[in-house]
Amino acid sequence: xxxxxxxxxxxxxGFLFTSCESDNEPxxxxxxxxxxxxxxxxxxxxxxxxxVNFISDDYTVTEEKIYNKVNxxxxxxxxxxxxxxxxxxxxxxxxxxxxxxxxxxxxxxITEITGDLNNPRYIAFANGKGFVTNWGDGFDTTDDFIAVxxxxxxxxxxxxxxAEGPEQIIANGDRLYVSHKGGFGSGNTVSEINSTTNxxxxxxxxxxxxxEMAIDASGNLLISCEGRAETSWNPTEVLGSLVTVNxxxxxxxxxxxxxxxxxxxxxVLNAGNLYLSTSSxxxxxxxxxxxxxxxxxxNTTVYGISVNxxxxxxxxxxxxxxxxxxxxxDATTNSELKEFTVGLIPNKIYFN
Amino acid sequence: MNVKRIFFAVFxxxxxxxxxxxxxxxxxxxxxxxxxxxxxxxxxxxYSSILIADSxxxxxxxxxxxxxxxxSFIYFKENGLGMVSSPAFRGTSASxxxxxxxxxxxxxxxxxxxxxxxxxxxxxxxIMVRSGGGSVLFGSGAIGGTIHLDNLxxxxxxxxxxxxxxxxxxxxxxxxxxxxxxxxxxxxxxGLGNNYSDNDFKYLNTNLINENGEFFNAxxxxxxxxxxxxxxxxxxxxxxxxxxxxxxxxxxxxxxDGYKDINSKNLLEWNFxxxxxxxxxSRVSYIFEKFKFFDNNKxxxxxxxxxxxxxxGQIDYxxxxxxxxxxxxxxxxxxxxxxGSSFDSNTRNIFSGVLSLNHQLTKxxxxxxxxxxxxxxxxxSPFLYSLGVEQKFNRNYTLSFxxxxxxxxxxxxxxxxxxxxxxxxxPEESVQFEIGNAINFENLSFQLxxxxxxxxxxxxxxxxxxxxxxxxxxxxxxxxxxxxxANYEMSIRNHLxxxxxxxxxxxxxxxxxxxxxxxxxxxxxxxxxxxxxKNWSAFYQLLYNxxxxxxxxxxxxxxxxxxxVAYQLSNIKNxxxxxxxxxxxxxxxxxxxxxxxxxxxxxxxxxxxxx
Numbered sequence: 001x002x003x004x005x006x007x008x009x010x011x012x013x014g015f016l017f018t019s020c021e022s023d024n025e026p027x028x029x030x031x032x033x034x035x036x037x038x039x040x041x042x043x044x045x046x047x048x049x050x051x052v053n054f055i056s057d058d059y060t061v062t063e064e065k066i067y068n069k070v071n072x073x074x075x076x077x078x079x080x081x082x083x084x085x086x087x088x089x090x091x092x093x094x095x096x097x098x099x100x101x102x103x104x105x106x107x108x109x110i111t112e113i114t115g116d117l118n119n120p121r122y123i124a125f126a127n128g129k130g131f132v133t134n135w136g137d138g139f140d141t142t143d144d145f146i147a148v149x150x151x152x153x154x155x156x157x158x159x160x161x162x163a164e165g166p167e168q169i170i171a172n173g174d175r176l177y178v179s180h181k182g183g184f185g186s187g188n189t190v191s192e193i194n195s196t197t198n199x200x201x202x203x204x205x206x207x208x209x210x211x212e213m214a215i216d217a218s219g220n221l222l223i224s225c226e227g228r229a230e231t232s233w234n235p236t237e238v239l240g241s242l243v244t245v246n247x248x249x250x251x252x253x254x255x256x257x258x259x260x261x262x263x264x265x266x267x268v269l270n271a272g273n274l275y276l277s278t279s280s281x282x283x284x285x286x287x288x289x290x291x292x293x294x295x296x297x298x299n300t301t302v303y304g305i306s307v308n309x310x311x312x313x314x315x316x317x318x319x320x321x322x323x324x325x326x327x328x329x330d331a332t333t334n335s336e337l338k339e340f341t342v343g344l345i346p347n348k349i350y351f352n
Numbered sequence: 353m354n355v356k357r358i359f360f361a362v363f364x365x366x367x368x369x370x371x372x373x374x375x376x377x378x379x380x381x382x383x384x385x386x387x388x389x390x391x392x393x394x395x396x397x398x399y400s401s402i403l404i405a406d407s408x409x410x411x412x413x414x415x416x417x418x419x420x421x422x423x424s425f426i427y428f429k430e431n432g433l434g435m436v437s438s439p440a441f442r443g444t445s446a447s448x449x450x451x452x453x454x455x456x457x458x459x460x461x462x463x464x465x466x467x468x469x470x471x472x473x474x475x476x477x478x479i480m481v482r483s484g485g486g487s488v489l490f491g492s493g494a495i496g497g498t499i500h501l502d503n504l505x506x507x508x509x510x511x512x513x514x515x516x517x518x519x520x521x522x523x524x525x526x527x528x529x530x531x532x533x534x535x536x537x538x539x540x541x542x543g544l545g546n547n548y549s550d551n552d553f554k555y556l557n558t559n560l561i562n563e564n565g566e567f568f569n570a571x572x573x574x575x576x577x578x579x580x581x582x583x584x585x586x587x588x589x590x591x592x593x594x595x596x597x598x599x600x601x602x603x604x605x606x607x608x609d610g611y612k613d614i615n616s617k618n619l620l621e622w623n624f625x626x627x628x629x630x631x632x633x634s635r636v637s638y639i640f641e642k643f644k645f646f647d648n649n650k651x652x653x654x655x656x657x658x659x660x661x662x663x664x665g666q667i668d669y670x671x672x673x674x675x676x677x678x679x680x681x682x683x684x685x686x687x688x689x690x691x692g693s694s695f696d697s698n699t700r701n702i703f704s705g706v707l708s709l710n711h712q713l714t715k716x717x718x719x720x721x722x723x724x725x726x727x728x729x730x731x732x733s734p735f736l737y738s739l740g741v742e743q744k745f746n747r748n749y750t751l752s753f754x755x756x757x758x759x760x761x762x763x764x765x766x767x768x769x770x771x772x773x774x775x776x777x778x779p780e781e782s783v784q785f786e787i788g789n790a791i792n793f794e795n796l797s798f799q800l801x802x803x804x805x806x807x808x809x810x811x812x813x814x815x816x817x818x819x820x821x822x823x824x825x826x827x828x829x830x831x832x833x834x835x836x837x838a839n840y841e842m843s844i845r846n847h848l849x850x851x852x853x854x855x856x857x858x859x860x861x862x863x864x865x866x867x868x869x870x871x872x873x874x875x876x877x878x879x880x881x882x883x884x885x886k887n888w889s890a891f892y893q894l895l896y897n898x899x900x901x902x903x904x905x906x907x908x909x910x911x912x913x914x915x916x917v918a919y920q921l922s923n924i925k926n927x928x929x930x931x932x933x934x935x936x937x938x939x940x941x942x943x944x945x946x947x948x949x950x951x952x953x954x955x956x957x958x959x960x961x962x963x
Contacts, residue, residue, distance in 0.1 A: 044903050047602035047947035049546035096605040138647035210610035229818040233771040265819060279819050319814055321870070321903050342903045 030087070031105030033066060038081045038104075038350040039315065039326055040091075041343030050079020050093060052107070053342040055326070064343060067091065067100070070107040075100055081348055083130065084124035085151060090130065092120050099123070099132070100152055104352060116147055116156040118181075124169040124176055124193035128152070131176050133166035135183040144183065146176075148198050158198050162191050169294060170213045170221075172247055177221055179210040192250060202250050207241035214269035216287055220253065221245040224267035224276060227258065240264055242276075242292070257293055270307035270314070273331075277302045281314065284331075297334045300327060306349035307331060315346035382585065382625050383507045383536075387633050387668060388455030391489050392500055394678055395708045397720030398754035399800055400545070400741020401500075402786050402837070402854075408880075409479060410960060411891070411916065411931070413516050414526045414547055415535040416479075417468045420499070422440040422506045422878050422893045422914070424481040425835050428468065429871055430944040432600045433951055434551050437468040441483065441496030442803055443831040443860025443872040447760060448495035448782075450486065454502055454589050454619055456637050460658040461688050464493055464763045470613055471501075472571035472593050474516065474528040474545045478502040483801065483835060485784050487758035488706060488738045495758045495782045495807065505539045505577035505587045513963050520933075520956030524549035532661055539577035546570040553951035555603065556941035562949070564607045564649070565600035569593065589619040598649055603947040610649030615641040630671045637664040657693030660764070676712035681705075688764075695768035702728040716744045718800035719885040730767065734759050734781050752788040757781065762823070766811055772822040780825070782807035795841045802834040829869060833858035848884040853877070871945075873909075874896035887920040902946040910942030912950075918958070931958040 042099020089104035119135035136143035165183025180187030207225030227240035240258035281296035438446030447464030486494035528545030551565035726733035738756035810827035918931030
């Protein structure tokens with residue numbers, strides 16, 4: 001189970017929006033896939049390929065496998081996430097050990113990055129470089145790393161060794177934060193990386209199984225920690241938590257423990273609201289609130305979630321053997337607006 | 353309740369036995385008695401089976417997958433050449449295909465399947481493929497059909513040696529040696545074999561090659577029989593197989609995975625002729641399996657592993673009351689222990705009772721009835737039955753019918769996998785019907801079987817509430833279809849020509865979605881033509897598989913053909929036979945499993961000596 005998008009991350013990192021807001025004239029579409037939603041489908045783990053669906057903002061145009069069609073080649077096995085830098089989309093194939101670089105509006109392939117990746121997960125950008133989290137080999141707890149990509153040559157210039165299971169990565173100025181969800185184990189730290197020196201600066205102990213991160217309005221780092229549900233293999237529940245870290249001192253300012261049984265898979269920060277989701281519900285709270293809501297705003301199967309322009313976008317992977325769907329909800333009324341069939345195991349949702 | 357049913361059945365059998373026991377007498381030939389083969393031959397009324405000829409095995413000795421996919425109704429899902437290869441029958445899955453080694457079900461206790469590239473191809477004297485359910489006789493997973501791998505221990509004078517040495521494309525090597533020596537008191541068979549391949553073939557129409565596909569395997573077999581006296585004989589069967597494979601890449605992802613496995617199957621059997629009609633066979637068996645999976649085969653220090661140990665004890669009572677009536681009762685006990693890095697150590701104990709009856713009612717009409725009840729600690733096992741009827745209308749035509757209830761018990765992975773295992777699973781259940789028509793002439797035979805299989809409580813792994821993949825008894829499927837085979841043999845002077853063809857149509861649906869099941873071809877066909885003239889022999893074989901659905905994709909239909917020629921050097925001592933085979937002669941680009949291409953045209957040189 002892997003998670004969640006990083007739209008807020010892109011927005012806050014600043015790169016993307018500077019390029020889009022450069023003029024006020026009516027804009028022509030920059031490609032077939034401008035002004036719409038991109039859905040990243042993981043695809044089959046066994047020999048399959050990830051795919052991308054496009055749905056136009058007015059819902060009139062829908063198209064599947066856009067990258068595969070435009071380039072007549074596959075993204076690779078398990079499309080874990082897509083990172084955006086200027087107009088470039090970095091499509092990360094986790095099992096495929098490959099990053100395909102394409103124009104985000106036309107999906108035309110620019111190049112690909114293969115060597116020195118091992119179980120790549122997510123990418124963030126800082127200082128003209130891309131930083132990709134890698135789990136390394138499955139049974140090796142000490143080979144996890146951040147691959148540093150030189151964005152001018154799109155080659156991997158160095159690797160930064162980190163603790164096991166680096167998952168999400170987020171940029172804050174020239175610093176990067178990496179949540180150690182744990183990969184094949186379970187982690188409880190966040191690493192801070194200096195993007196200038198490509199080095200690990202500090203390790204911040206947080207809650208159990210930290211996953212999603214966001215930078216809030218005060219510049220603090222929010223981290224949602226899943227905890228560990230009580231199951232027959234894990235008889236003692238570890239509570240989930242919401243952890244806030246001061247990004248100047250790198251100290252934990254607050255930890256809000258979640259109720260028993262509440263283990264968030266996703267967290268989205270959008271327009272001052274914090275959305276937390278489990279596999280069957282979405283909860284919404286004011287980002288400044290210290291009280292976790294007890295009743296959900298939406299009850300539906302959630303695999304991936306994103307929020308944009310007052311709409312909540314939720315993917316449902318169904319039975320993981322047939323195509324899943326994307327459901328769009330009004331973020332004010334919480335009512336369902338539309339449902340689209342998308343690809344196999346749809347996960348992340350991005351906005352062009 | 354279950355015990356009651358067994359008692360009732362015993363009672364019933366006793367009556368039937370008494371009714372017919374006064375019929376003419378029969379003498380069982382203990383010298384050539386094979387308990388496991390008698391199960392397929394004598395106690396499978398109404399079921400059809402295909403005997404795989406030795407020559408076919410010798411020709412394709414590298415892999416049983418290659419032998420069976422061209423000569424039976426089995427569809428193989430191969431993860432590339434030499435990689436995991438799982439058989440399926442009649443639209444069911446690999447865990448619904450039971451593999452029976454000398455009468456013992458050897459499907460993995462961990463995943464319920466047999467990987468046909470993880471068992472030896474050159475260790476058996478008799479290979480039979482039996483279509484249809486057989487859980488009563490063969491246990492868990494015998495739903496679509498069963499594959500029988502048997503060694504024959506016979507007390508008659510002989511001594512022979514067989515050596516096979518093959519070499520082919522991609523540095524593919526096979527060597528095997530088989531030694532047999534027997535007299536009226538002792539029988540000894542020793543077999544050795546090994547296979548190696550670089551397996552680095554090119555993926556057609558791409559720039560990729562089959563990286564990380566190397567494989568090596570070796571087998572060591574001993575079969576020993578000792579006839580104590582007229583009434584008692586002991587038989588020991590032992591087969592050990594070791595494989596070290598890398599797991600090859602796919603079209604969409606590279607791989608550096610590795611996999612090692614070792615399995616050792618051992619069976620000690622004591623045949624005791626209680627009378628001229630009755631044989632009491634006691635069997636003890638020990639089966640050991642261990643695998644190691646390497647996520648990075650350059651770093652062998654890190655791996656996940658699993659080990660299973662099975663101890664089986666069986667007492668089998670066979671009574672050929674008359675030429676017309678045979679009965680068989682089996683009580684068995686099995687204890688399985690599994691340990692591994694992904695689950696805690698667990699033990700499962702199973703008691704089973706089987707009763708079988710085979711009765712020739714009239715000259716034309718015969719039937720067989722079998723019932724089975726297992727009792728085990730994890731869950732309640734269903735009561736299983738099988739009924740088969742055969743009506744011989746004339747010399748040329750036989751009509752048969754069978755119905756059976758079969759099951760598959762959850763595997764150790766299903767129950768105990770950490771995380772996700774579900775200890776509340778029930779066994780999968782399956783009910784089936786089949787009608788068979790056999791038409792036989794002197795040189796020509798046809799078999800047409802139509803089947804219906806309905807399976808429920810099928811175990812499926814899907815993410816649960818906590819987003820952990822976990823199995824549940826959800827699926828319900830219905831498979832209907834038919835199998836048609838035709839065999840023709842013709843000899844004119846020194847020319848011998850044989851044709852064998854198998855065609856199957858399968859409509860297998862998930863009853864909830866009404867979709868054709870994944871990895872099930874609707875139409876599948878294979879054909880073989882053999883030609884022999886004096887020292888020369890040649891063959892042409894072809895295989896067609898329809899397109900199959902795999903999740904949201906389709907694996908395209910394909911057709912492949914192999915052709916080969918062999919010559920026996922009769923002037924040379926021991927008359928060695930040399931052959932040359934061209935596989936995939938039309939260089940067709942095909943896959944059995946999505947995005948795992950199979951090799952294009954490739955070559956193989958075979959040599960065979962018997963002395």
